Amino acid sequence: MHPPVLLLISADPLTRPLLEQALDDRRATILAAATTEEGLRILKDQADLALLLCDESHGQIASQVVLSQARRTPHNLPVIILGTDGSAKAAVEALHRGATDYLAQPVTAKDLQTVIHKTDIFGASEPQARAERPFAFDQIVSRSPQMELLKRLAAEVAQTDATVLITGESGTGKELFAQGIHASSPRSKGPFVALNCAGIPEPLLESELFGYQRGAFTDAKQTKPGRFQLAEGGTLFLDEIGEMSPSAQAKLLRVLENHQVDQLGDTRSILIDIRVIAATNEDLPAQIKAGRFRLDLYYRLNVYQLRIPPLRERPEDIEPILTSFLEVARRDHGCRIKGISPAALIILQTHDWPGNVRELHNVVEGLTITCKDEMIRPDHLPASVGSPGSAGSNGEIEKTSLLAFGLSAQEMEKKLLTEALQRTGGNISEASRLLKITRNTLRYRMAKYQLS
Numbered sequence: 001m002h003p004p005v006l007l008l009i010s011a012d013p014l015t016r017p018l019l020e021q022a023l024d025d026r027r028a029t030i031l032a033a034a035t036t037e038e039g040l041r042i043l044k045d046q047a048d049l050a051l052l053l054c055d056e057s058h059g060q061i062a063s064q065v066v067l068s069q070a071r072r073t074p075h076n077l078p079v080i081i082l083g084t085d086g087s088a089k090a091a092v093e094a095l096h097r098g099a100t101d102y103l104a105q106p107v108t109a110k111d112l113q114t115v116i117h118k119t120d121i122f123g124a125s126e127p128q129a130r131a132e133r134p135f136a137f138d139q140i141v142s143r144s145p146q147m148e149l150l151k152r153l154a155a156e157v158a159q160t161d162a163t164v165l166i167t168g169e170s171g172t173g174k175e176l177f178a179q180g181i182h183a184s185s186p187r188s189k190g191p192f193v194a195l196n197c198a199g200i201p202e203p204l205l206e207s208e209l210f211g212y213q214r215g216a217f218t219d220a221k222q223t224k225p226g227r228f229q230l231a232e233g234g235t236l237f238l239d240e241i242g243e244m245s246p247s248a249q250a251k252l253l254r255v256l257e258n259h260q261v262d263q264l265g266d267t268r269s270i271l272i273d274i275r276v277i278a279a280t281n282e283d284l285p286a287q288i289k290a291g292r293f294r295l296d297l298y299y300r301l302n303v304y305q306l307r308i309p310p311l312r313e314r315p316e317d318i319e320p321i322l323t324s325f326l327e328v329a330r331r332d333h334g335c336r337i338k339g340i341s342p343a344a345l346i347i348l349q350t351h352d353w354p355g356n357v358r359e360l361h362n363v364v365e366g367l368t369i370t371c372k373d374e375m376i377r378p379d380h381l382p383a384s385v386g387s388p389g390s391a392g393s394n395g396e397i398e399k400t401s402l403l404a405f406g407l408s409a410q411e412m413e414k415k416l417l418t419e420a421l422q423r424t425g426g427n428i429s430e431a432s433r434l435l436k437i438t439r440n441t442l443r444y445r446m447a448k449y450q451l452s
Contacts, residue, residue: 002048003027003028003029004028004029004050004051004121004122005028005029005031005046005048005049005050006019006028006029006030006031006049006050006051006052006053006121007030007031007032007033007039007042007043007046007049007051007052007053008030008031008032008033008053008055009032009033009034009035009036009038009039009052009053009054009055009061009066010032010033010034010053010054010055010058010061010082011034011035011055011058011060011061012055012057012058015053015055015082016030016032018107018108018109018112019053019112021109022109022110022111022112022113022116023113023116024113026122028121028122031046031049035060035061036060036061036062036065036066039054039061039066040065040066040069043066043069043070043073043077044069049073049077050077050078050119050121051077051078051079051080051116051119051121052066052070052077052078052079052080053079053080053082053112054066054067054079054080054081054082055082056081056082056083056084057082057083057084057105063081063083063094063097063099064097066079067079067081067097067098067099068098070098071098078100078101078119078121079098079099079100080099080100080101080102080103080115080116080119081094081099081101081102081103082103082104082105082107083102083103083104083105084104084105085104086104090102090104091104091160091162095153095156095157095159095160098156100118100119100156100159101115101118101119101159101160102160103115117186118159118186136155136158136179136180136181136182136183136184136188137151137154137155137176137177137180137184139176139179139180140173140176140177140180141317141320141321141324142314142317142320142321143316143317143319143320144314144316144317146309146313146314147309147314147317150177150306150308150309151180153306154177154180154181154306155180155181155184157181157304157306158180158181158182158184158185159184159185159186160304161187161275162303162304163256163275163276163277163278163300163301163303163304164178164181164277164278164303164304164305164306165241165277165278165279165280165301165302165303165304165305165306166178166277166278166279166280166305166306166307166308167279167280167281167284167305167306167307167308168279168281168307168308168309168310169281169308169310169354169356170281170355170356170358171355171356171357171358171359172308172309172310172311172356172357173308173356173357174239174279174281174308175194175237175239175279177306177308178192178194178235178237178277178279179192179237181235181277182234182235182237182275182277185235185275187233187234187235187275189233189234190231190232190233190234190235191230191231191232191233191234191235192231192234192235192237193227193230193231193234193235193236193237194236194237194239195208195209195227195236195237195238195239196239196240197238197239197240197241197243197244197248198239198240198243199240202245202248205244205245205248206245206247206248206251206264207224207226207264208226208227209226209227209228209248209251209252210226210228210251210255210261210262210263210264211223211224211225211226211228211229211261211263211264212224212226212263212264212266213263213264213266226261226263228255228261228272228274229261229270229272231272231274232272232273232274233273233274234274234275235274235275235276235277236274236275236276236277237277237278237279238252238276238277238278238279239278239279240279240280240281241278241279241280241284241301242280242281242282242284242287242292242293246294249293249294249297250294252297253294253296253297253300255272256276256297256300256301257300259271259272259273260272276301278301284298284302285298310353310356311353311356311357311359311360312351312352312353312437312438312441313437313438313440313441314441315349315350315437315441316349318345318348318349318360319340319345319349321357321360322340322348322360322364323339325360325361325364325365326338326339326364326368329364329365329368333368335368336372336373336374337367337368337371337373337374337375337376338374338375339374339375339376340375340376341375341376341377341378342412343377343378343412344376344377344378344380344381346412346413346416347378347381347385348360348363348381348385349413350416350435350437351385363381363382363384363385366382367380367381413445413449414449414451416435417431417435417442417445417446417449417451418451420434420435421446421451426452428442428443
């Protein structure tokens with residue numbers, strides 16, 4: 001294997017010696033450029049680059065232009081930005097722009113060594129080897145643009161050690177995103193430890209989190225490590241964080257600030273090295289206003305936020321998700337169902353899905369028992385997702401008028417939209433309520449079918 005080729009774009013003559021020191025005698029070829037133009041020329045001519053370091057600290061290097069060009073490389077060249085702003089916001093913005101990692105000046109050789117190690121250029125310096133790494137978000141089935149963007153942002157923040165707050169309704173897949181972030185992070189070889197803060201009685205929550213020493217209380221027969229210690233070197237996922245008691249919130253804040261855990265019954269603090277990912281289906285700012293959640297803890301958790309949209313905001317994801325559930329059912333249980341009819345799919349796409357993906361999974365599980373045909377038809381669907389036989393009492397559109405033989409799914413969808421707009425006189429809010437979709441989704445679909 002050839003030594004990896006690194007490109008350093010920096011106007012500071014002291015940066016290259018620092019990079020050479022960080023490489024610690026490991027074989028590598030360093031190409032240096034003192035200007036943006038020179039760096040872009042090397043980037044264009046050198047197809048075998050393994051890593052790019054862009055030093056914007058002197059204000060002479062246009063890092064955004066460099067990042068834009070690096071994203072066009074076939075193997076998605078890793079880029080490390082050296083900047084001047086040491087805030088978490090600056091690091092997150094750099095990741096949004098496409099950087100692999102961000103370091104604030106003054107940078108040490110040790111800092112450089114750490115971030116270069118994360119890129120694994122010495123273990124897989126060939127571009128093709130990097131391109132073939134497994135994608136950690138494969139379990140999250142989606143087709144919608146918003147979910148594809150969300151997975152890309154999650155993959156980017158995974159390369160940092162930033163604390164992540166995942167928000168979204170129950171059943172949207174928050175833990176899957178947490179697992180994906182862990183699996184694609186430098187901590188992937190460490191443990192992934194999950195704790196549902198709402199699933200443990202309040203008196204036991206703190207001992208579960210922080211552990212206790214033998215003899216700390218009457219039933220403490222032996223020392224028990226907490227979840228923080230069990231996650232050492234890996235990731236701790238705290239689900240339903242909004243359900244945490246005020247006392248546990250205060251202790252969690254101290255851990256996030258000092259990276260130390262105090263076990264019950266122990267006078268010594270234990271230093272820990274973990275990443276924390278929290279999730280909630282609650283409105284934490286509203287909880288803060290009500291005095292039920294600490295503002296300072298919210299700021300510590302909300303370094304980088306990922307909001308997972310509910311299923312009703314991305315109806316185009318329903319078909320691929322349902323298909324994946326059916327594939328599992330055929331493989332594991334010999335299910336005979338091979339697909340869904342366009343008419344039945346339209347009904348599912350216009351359902352509100354208050355339980356999100358979890359509710360869809362339950363519907364599919366029920367269909368594997370009740371549906372004896374190879375194709376799911378409207379009459380197979382449970383009443384909970386809308387009866388195909390008649391209009392609801394709240395004025396929902398009658399679907400039987402649209403289940404005409406020979407119509408494609410697109411034609412049926414267009415008819416549903418047209419009928420809703422006709423019934424409401426073109427009122428977007430009323431039409432979206434009838435169809436049980438958001439106004440943005442309705443506008444998108446109106447543009448898709450050129451409906452005014």
